[in-house]
Amino acid sequence: METNNLIGIDLSFLDIATILVYFLAVFAIAWWASRRERSQNESADYFLAGRDVGWFVVGASLFASNIGSEHLIGLAGSGFAEGLPVAQYEILAGLALLMLGWIFVPFYLKSNVSTMPEFLEKRYDSKSRVYLSVVSIIGYVLTKISVTIYAGGIVFEAIGVNFWVGAFVLVVATGIYTIFGGLKAVVYTDMVQMFVLVGGALAVTFFGLQELGGWGKMTEVVDPEFFSLWRDAEDTNYPWTGILFGAPILGIWYWCTDQFIVQRVLSARDETNARKGTIFAGYLKMLPLFIFVLPGIVAYALVQQGSLHIAEPNDTLPVLAQAVLPVGLRGLVIAGLFAALMSSLSSVFNSCSTLITLDFYKKYKPTSTEHELVVVGQVSTVILVIFGLLWIPFMEYFSNQLFLYLQSVQAYIAPPITAVFLVGLFYKRLNSKGSITSLITGFVLGFLRFFLELYKDSLSGFWYELATINFLHFALLLFVICTVILIAVSLLTEKPDEEQIKDVVYRKAVDQSQVSERSIWWTLGLLGIIAFLWIYFS
Template sequence: MLSSLSYLDITIILIYFGIILWIAQWASKNKSESGGAVDYFLAGRNSGWLVIGASLFASNIGSEIILGVSGAGARGNMPMANFEIIASLVLILLGWVFVPFYLRTGVYTMPEFLEKRYSKACRSYLSVISILAYVITKISLIIFAGALVFETIGIPFWTGAIITVVATGFYTVLGGLKAVIYTDMVQAFILLIGTIAVTAFGLYALGGWDHMIDVLTIASAQEGNPPTEQFFNLWRPMTDTEYPWTGMLFGAPILGVWYWCTDQYIVQRTLSAKDINNARKGALFAGYLKLLPVFIFFIPGVIAYALLQEGAIDFSMENADQALPAMINGFLPSGLKGLAIAGLLAALMSSLSSAFNSSSTLLTIDFYQKYKPTATQKDLVSFGRIATVVLVIVSLGWIPFMKSLMGGGIFHYLQSVQAYISPPIAAVFLFGLFYKWINAKGAIVSLWVGFAVGVFRLVAEFLSNEGTIQVNEGSFLGVFLDINFLHFALFLFILCAVILMIVSKMGQPQPAEMLELVTFKRRSERLKVKWSSDATLTVILIGLVLALWWLFSTWGIAN
């Protein structure tokens, strides 16, 4: 593909890099009045809703999401798109339920909030688990997907991985969160323009929507190909081994609550808001943006599959995650091809820079500052920059292990691993906000039991896939591993919630003064919400989600 890039394409890519580096330099020079750690880790707490929403979207939509969702489209795994749609609903929870508590307490990190609600032990647990999760499911996966993007333009995998790390790490270290969120805003729009162009030109090359349906119908008659309706139906039977509707409707939101409402990687953007209104509007704006991946990531994958059937495109279904890059290479004209590649690089760099900044924030605030309370603001910023380098090295080391877990594609890997670590965290945050009698002992026991069960599942699955252990059908371990990962997330969430409640009931509640800022008030005061533009936007967003569910729940969409 490198040889197929015109000078115009290369120029556009270089202009993209120039703009990003210029914004990072601008952000590093324009300090807020707060200065120091507040400026570096929380962008001076002065961000507006537009940059927050765009940053939430761009941070989430990395190359691994784009390649993974488009790969799911090519495989006919339409239910995967539900993760994107459900995120819109969970972002409503972030804006209305969680954000007010986070901003009211003035925390830097999510573990810091857990300490205020429960105890130091809970804070330490979440700090360690979050950093491990970033290595396992974020940084290394983003680097892996980014290296695949570089492979499509003729650059070797590991060379691409190193270029990815160095280029992104440079501007992240330079400007902190302010550089991250302002570059995210620009990258979000570049990403949208590039992927919309891929969709439009791919569909045009195929001959339109009706012809695509005809191609899918003919292909479905051949043995081994998915039926046509599989490409357009978000829901599968409860007995489906991959994406049962029960798992999607009840299990996927648990992953969403952890990721969108309690994970430092995402929530840090809302912590930088000027006020609650800007944070909430930013979350809602991101919710609207999260409806787009169905059309600009998943549908292009379906288009790529149809083009493959006609021999108009060349990629392997064993590596369907490369469907979108293959379309970029095959159908975009000079100039737009460079813009689309810039869009993929934008997705890569925005999510990776967010992971770097969030990881360094956790290491700095929850570890370094804790053990060195006399550290100056300059010391905190310096340590945060050094922490980024260490995490990058560790993440690169995890990539070879990650490959063996990726039989279902990038996106499947990401969601399945999250299903094993997120339920206990989601339970502790969610129930802790609503019930004052939930105490620290119940929280820490629930967290550790949930962690043990989740890690047991993850390790057993890894060893089974590697052939290290033999699992007999019908055995306890065989039945345990056969549980769908979304059902497993639901069961683990219920288990952790029960443990949380039982252990808490056996002890004493936290002191009342400790709970003042971190729990809801009396029930009669919870519902005192004035109707506002935010409420109107929320209702419209819910309506759009329901419309999408209806649209992609019938065969009528394809006829």
């Protein structure tokens, strides 16, 4: 694999000091969080931060965990190449987070689950739980862990450190505080990393616009099409039909059902804090349009003026940072890249170890002590760290394109999971047979699409059309198929036990004590911002 696709950034002593201060701050916060007062439930402390996290930390952790290198590097590159449309995913995330807070959170907290597979078991049966656990763990290992380690090596390489040394440092450093601090260390370091991420990106945006001559100058130089969030239905990457109908399916899976994200909400001290945290995260997700995508358009405008040279889109952020940022602030941008990588990696380490411990070890050894569960979680994280280190030498045998394909697998496994969670909340007639049939069917069809896409150049006719249909359109089609199968099989088989599912299906009675007027107004405000962005940038 080529590792030199991110150009170097020249760093001064002040920049290096900024990066070192960032690392020291992260470890100091992790140490402080791990030393905080603990409850008697040791495993809840380790895996769910004692279920006592406030809304601000929940929201900041949701945002920081989500922001990876693909955001800082990829969104700027997409902005440079195509303009604003890629920001649709960030805007839609705001809607998905509102769904998480208002629709899913009450069920998750009332059922007192610790993992998303455990919730599926309460709603359906143990087969559905095992399916989701296995798919999630394999997905985390093959995509999130490997891609984040790879990106970390590239970032280190950009500042003059050997790729393999950099990847090793990233894995070990992140693994240390994740192993000893658990989710409490993860969410509190995420909070700090949120400020670093936003600060670094804001610096690039501000100085980039200043170098260009302001917003007005940018709109004069750049084609108006760059400032439109909407593309034709036939567009290869961002068809409006796929954005409106396909992307939300992936968004619900990622933001509302994935352990990687929802574990932060499960750590909230109550439903009110959990909901406020999701709303706060929704507001934060409006920022990437301006601080991640917009710098790409600024860079494009500077290239059009002849003030900048960019060889390929992925070079956009480092080239722009090198050109416009003063001494000291370049280090902040690099620290922001490390923040994105470490927050994502620590989150996936913790979430993966939680699934291994609670969905497998505790499930098959229910007499385990609290301390034993924590030790298993720590050992699981150590194994993941070792796997990550062992995985590094093999990365050179993988092409960048294959990594993109591995990432796309997530889009193909999402629709059936979204169906069994979302429809399952509102239609109590659905049963375990319908769930597992829908999940397996979706898995088979998703991987069929994956392999067809790998070999699309040798296909023709129907199979070629299936392999090349936009993945958002395919996600919508797969969701419809899985939903139909879920309902049909359930109706053709026995009814579920109503006593078993009473806490995991919708009831007309709503607990008004957990709904604050302020949350309603903040929700309406976020919806207003989304509507404004869609209209203004249309």
